Amino acid sequence: MKIVIAGAGIGGLAAALSLHRAGFRDVTVYERVRELRPLGVGINLLPHAVRELTELGLADAVASIGVPPSRLSYYNRFGQPIWSEPRGLDAGYRWPQLSVHRGEFQLLLAREVERRLGPDTIRLGCELIGVEHLDPASPEARAAGHAEFARFLRKDADGRTEEFEVAADVVIGADGIHSAMRAQAYPEEGGPVWNGLILWRGTATVPTYLDGRTMIMAGDGEQKFVSYPLVAPGGAEGATRLNFIAERRAPEGVDETADWNHAVDPGPIEELFAEWRFDWLDVPGVIAAADEILEYPMVDRDALPQWTFGGSTLIGDAAHAMYPNGSNGASQAIIDGRTLAFHLANEAAELGAAAAQAGAASDTGIATAVRAALAAYEADRRPATARLLEMTRQLGPEKVMQLAYDRAPQGFADIHDVIPAEELQEVADGYKRTAGFHPAALNERASLTPDSAPWMED
Ligand SMILES: Cc1cc2nc3c(=O)[nH]c(=O)nc-3n(C[C@H](O)[C@H](O)[C@H](O)COP(=O)(O)OP(=O)(O)OC[C@H]3O[C@@H](n4cnc5c(N)ncnc54)[C@H](O)[C@@H]3O)c2cc1C
Structure with missing residues (x-):
């Protein structure tokens, strides 16, 4: 199965590692910038993302560039305490929360992609400009052996540009908040909100x-x-x-x-x-x-009614850019990549079993498997991230700060005179449930690493 990823940010690189871990070998990442530099400042990797990184074998590497926060504490503008809770292992998770420098983390993922998938897996200076989805049964798709055609613009050091096309079975739009793939699907949408x-x-x-x-x-x-x-x-x-x-x-x-x-x-x-x-x-x-x-x-973007078109889909900020309230942007992008790889692996395994029984794979078998996998991915992730997006617009867990301000703008002697302890607890718990990282749910949920894959690509 040939997989193209547009964007070597957090989501695109995590998706490449997840696909590799799930058994896929023909994965290429095309990135617009000509050099990956450690840009940005801090981000938080919440326990649900650290779990995925751990299952990708990256726990020690990521821990070596991060700090596990002991607590998250909210105060009003006078520095008076509103709410404080332990985080990560101290809160009963089996995985820590880690604060990392975004740029250092992105470069760590990029090095790991090159080490595991090969040194020329990430193609720099290649900007996605469009994707064409053919009917897999069409003569053109049959002749090409693939139904998705991603078009890129390559820029060299002198600013010369060249357009080229890559045929694939799956195209993943991990091209961030200004996603070209999203703009193609939703030309009327305009910029972020x-x-x-x-x-x-x-x-x-x-x-x-x-x-x-x-x-x-x-x-x-x-x-x-x-x-x-x-x-x-x-x-x-x-x-x-x-x-x-x-x-x-x-x-x-x-x-x-x-x-x-x-x-x-x-x-x-x-x-x-x-x-x-x-x-x-x-x-x-x-x-x-x-x-x-x-x-x-x-800025963020409105939730979309559809992420998947033919054999192409969106992940990360391209699919669901959200406010940083709740520190969930990078974590959700990582979970998208893992979920997508999980469903692709499951469908590929079924396809392999059916082909073994029939003696050969049907011409359109891969495209059918891809569409089933992308539908399962979208069913898992689109409603979940839409709920989260809506919560971040309502301030997410930071709502406790607004409640304290609304009820006591000049401060308070004791927060519980203003907000009962149970109400504070419910804001914190409600957000974690929606974001998929309540300790009980996360600790118990099945892994997104597919079972051993006998069909694994060489
Ligand atoms: C330079 C930069 C700095 C950031 N700094 C912070 C920060 O300090 N704190 C924070 O919370 N969040 C930051 N973010 C956003 C954060 O990384 C994302 O919200 C989150 O990690 C989700 O990841 P993503 O992969 O979906 O998007 P991103 O991490 O934004 O990655 C998108 C990638 O796609 C590339 N790209 C864009 N368009 C195309 C195209 N047409 N073709 C090919 N490639 C394309 C981009 O260059 C980028 O590498 C930053 C993003 C960027 C790009």
Whole structure:
């Protein structure tokens, strides 16, 4: 089975490793940029994603570049505690949560793809520009031996471009929030949807706060500060390298262009948070110490009615870009790749068994198996991510901060005077259930690694 992936981001690379683990060998990843560089700042890999990475044999490698947060604690804009919960192993999961630098994690996955699938698996400088889906029974598809045709634009160092086409059985659109494959399927959709908030993301080396491993969120739905360590405590003299996100309704002049490379001056952002000096964290001090601050609008995309067209489908942000409330974007992309590989492997195994019984595979057998697998993948993942997307629009687990603000905008002596403990617990539990990482459900759920695959490709 010939599989083409467009996009060597977190989702595309995780899908390549998942397909390889499931037995597929003819997998090629085409990436638009001409060089993979460690771009971005911090992301969180929640226990449901770390489980998948563990089952891909990457637990130690990912742990070596990440920090398992001990707790997630929410505060109001005065630094008063609202809710705090243990995370990862401390919360009863069989897998940790890991905070990692997105760019380092992407490069780790890319190295692993090249090591396992071969050094020329990732083709850089190749931008997907369209996919044609033929009827598998058509004479053209029969002649080509494949029904999907992905078209790419290759750019060389001098800016010269060349168009080329790749025939495949499966094309996976892992091309991110500005997905070309999605735009082709939904030409009227336009750009991402902006809610008027702006995120300023950065990393900074600052004095260790709390236990050195706590992820904190302070503020409410209008203005918020999030930080978590990217390096375990114990480094240079009580200092820690942390990731932070400062979030606020956009000031005048800031627009909604969603570009991860847009660096800005920290001064005005520090001003916006000037009052946020808590006795356990100096927020303006963190902002002032930033290595670089990247500005990004809080954008997502509406849920789609369909991801799969012929033998092509969407994964990750291309399928369901969502707000970072709940820190789930990268984790969901990883689970998409694993789920897709699982269903493709199951259908391929059935196809192999049927062909063995009949003495040969039918001409259109692969296309039929692919369509069944993509339908099963979409049935598993599209409704689940649509529910999650909707929850992130309602602030996800961070809703507790808005509740505290609505009920006590000037602060409180004790949070339980304002929000009963049971209500706080239900917000946290409800989000985990929807996102598929409630400890009981995750610990018990069957693995997405297919059973041994006797049909495995050489
Ligand atoms: C440069 C960059 C920095 C980021 N930094 C952060 C961050 O700091 N924090 C955070 O929470 N999230 C960040 N994200 C988003 C985060 O990685 C995703 O939300 C999440 O990991 C889902 O992964 P994905 O693979 O679906 O998308 P992405 O990780 O965005 O990957 C998409 C990939 O597809 C490539 N691509 C795009 N169009 C085409 C095309 N037409 N043909 C071929 N390839 C194409 C892109 O270059 C990219 O490599 C960043 C994304 C990018 C691209």
